[in-house]
Amino acid sequence: MNAPESDQTISDLLQAIGDIQPAAGSTRRAVERARAALVESSPVPSSKSRRPDMNRWITVSVAGLVVLGVMIPFLSPRDAGVPLAFADVKKNVLRTKSVQYVLTRTDDDGRGPQTSQVSILGRYLQRTENGTDHVTIENARTGKYVSLDTKAKVCTVLQKQVTLYPDGSRTENDVQPLPKVDFYAQIVNLPDKPQKRLPKKKIGDKTVVGFYFEKKVNGDTWQRTYWVDPKSKLPVRIEVNWIGKGGGTSKWVMSDFIYNEIKDRKLFSTEPPKGYTVKEGKIFGVAP
Amino acid sequence: LDSHQKKLVSLLDSHGSSLHALLMRITLRADVAEELLQDLFIRLAKSGSFRNSGDSVAYVFRSAMNLAFDWRRRQDRSPATAPMVSEPECDDVLPIAGLIQREELDRILNALGDLSPISRDVVVLHYLQQHSYADIAQRLGKSAHQVRGLCSKALTRLRSILASAEP
Numbered sequence: 001m002n003a004p005e006s007d008q009t010i011s012d013l014l015q016a017i018g019d020i021q022p023a024a025g026s027t028r029r030a031v032e033r034a035r036a037a038l039v040e041s042s043p044v045p046s047s048k049s050r051r052p053d054m055n056r057w058i059t060v061s062v063a064g065l066v067v068l069g070v071m072i073p074f075l076s077p078r079d080a081g082v083p084l085a086f087a088d089v090k091k092n093v094l095r096t097k098s099v100q101y102v103l104t105r106t107d108d109d110g111r112g113p114q115t116s117q118v119s120i121l122g123r124y125l126q127r128t129e130n131g132t133d134h135v136t137i138e139n140a141r142t143g144k145y146v147s148l149d150t151k152a153k154v155c156t157v158l159q160k161q162v163t164l165y166p167d168g169s170r171t172e173n174d175v176q177p178l179p180k181v182d183f184y185a186q187i188v189n190l191p192d193k194p195q196k197r198l199p200k201k202k203i204g205d206k207t208v209v210g211f212y213f214e215k216k217v218n219g220d221t222w223q224r225t226y227w228v229d230p231k232s233k234l235p236v237r238i239e240v241n242w243i244g245k246g247g248g249t250s251k252w253v254m255s256d257f258i259y260n261e262i263k264d265r266k267l268f269s270t271e272p273p274k275g276y277t278v279k280e281g282k283i284f285g286v287a288p
Numbered sequence: 289l290d291s292h293q294k295k296l297v298s299l300l301d302s303h304g305s306s307l308h309a310l311l312m313r314i315t316l317r318a319d320v321a322e323e324l325l326q327d328l329f330i331r332l333a334k335s336g337s338f339r340n341s342g343d344s345v346a347y348v349f350r351s352a353m354n355l356a357f358d359w360r361r362r363q364d365r366s367p368a369t370a371p372m373v374s375e376p377e378c379d380d381v382l383p384i385a386g387l388i389q390r391e392e393l394d395r396i397l398n399a400l401g402d403l404s405p406i407s408r409d410v411v412v413l414h415y416l417q418q419h420s421y422a423d424i425a426q427r428l429g430k431s432a433h434q435v436r437g438l439c440s441k442a443l444t445r446l447r448s449i450l451a452s453a454e455p
Contacts (some may be wrong), residue, residue: 007443014415030322031304034329
């Protein structure tokens with residue numbers, strides 16, 4: 001079960017609830033019922049006992065939707081020339097249930113690009129497939145993190161997080177739940193307004209618009225470009241460039257996005273699979 | 289209709305839509321919101337304190353909130369047993385129910401019901417009814433700065449409630 005981990009997430013969810021609007025027919029029906037009850041001073045039968053009326057209402061609604069479907073191309077802001085706002089992209093991303101994408105990382109060490117298939121469910125479960133026989137699964141809420149070697153059938157449970165400090169000291173703690181997985185955390189932390197809007201271009205069969213962000217952190221520069229399909233208002237490609245203060249560079253490209261298609265929650269289980277040898281491991285990090 | 293009933297009908301005409309929307313946002317069920325709106329006005333028709341209330345609009349909205357959160361408390365809080373969408377015969381499926389995880393919204397709304405009345409009211413007014421801090425301040429007789437502070441504290445408290453409810 002998904003739970004919000006930060007005040008920002010809670011605020012986003014509350015805003016999403018605030019955006020809920022009942023269908024006009026539903027409100028009309030509710031108000032009519034309440035009025036009738038007031039006048040008659042007795043409760044009016046619920047909608048369950050008025051199925052014929054509901055069916056008629058549904059028919060009318062369907063007809064209305066058909067008309068609306070015909071009208072939308074003439075009414076939509078997109079066609080009226082209103083540019084897509086990045087705030088709407090953020091909102092739409094946060095409404096997705098799951099996302100899958102290909103992550104390609106290229107460092108300036110000459111090793112060539114490394115590619116992973118990333119799947120995220122519910123904004124806290126992440127599965128990363130590296131190559132053909134290595135999978136990591138992370139539950140950002142519980143802090144459980146496992147690494148599977150599918151060829152050797154070894155499951156490494158990562159329970160300790162070791163941080164190495166420049167003076168040679170180290171600390172060792174239980175793995176702490178992360179606030180959110182990166183894809184969602186990054187977009188939440190981006191401002192609503194990009195530094196630059198980039199001209200339209202084609203990615204595959206989609207015409208996309210670009211939003212460019214640049215931020216300096218401790219002397220390093222982070223450049224992020226979100227290429228978004230204006231129809232779905234969802235990213236189709238994200239490019240992240242890191243330029244270190246010492247001149248080092250890394251580039252991450254997220255592409256081939258698929259939204260809301262993950263059905264199998266078992267793929268994100270952090271329980272060791274049957275037949276696997278279980279080992280304990282540690283996550284190593286270097287303090288800045 | 290007596291004057292009391294007329295006052296209620298007038299309130300229903302002017303605020304019925306907003307009240308229904310509020311009930312639906314708290315219950316996440318169109319059919320339940322419909323039932324609760326009717327219950328609300330039947331209760332108000334019988335309520336002596338409503339007759340004597342100074343600000344009848346504020347009274348109605350607060351009663352609607354109480355009614356909806358009472359409904360939530362009565363429900364089994366296990367999201368696994370809660371229906372994911374409205375009743376099949378009801379066409380008013382939440383537009384975002386299929387997009388945002390329903391259980392997440394249920395959890396946050398249940399936690400909202402556990403806040404102190406003032407914190408809950410501020411969060412509901414600001415987020416669920418989308419009132420500005422200045423509007424809420426006027427309604428509650430506080431400064432906008434105080435309301436912002438209350439809202440911030442309420443979010444922190446919500447986070448703490450959600451964290452403590454973690455298995």
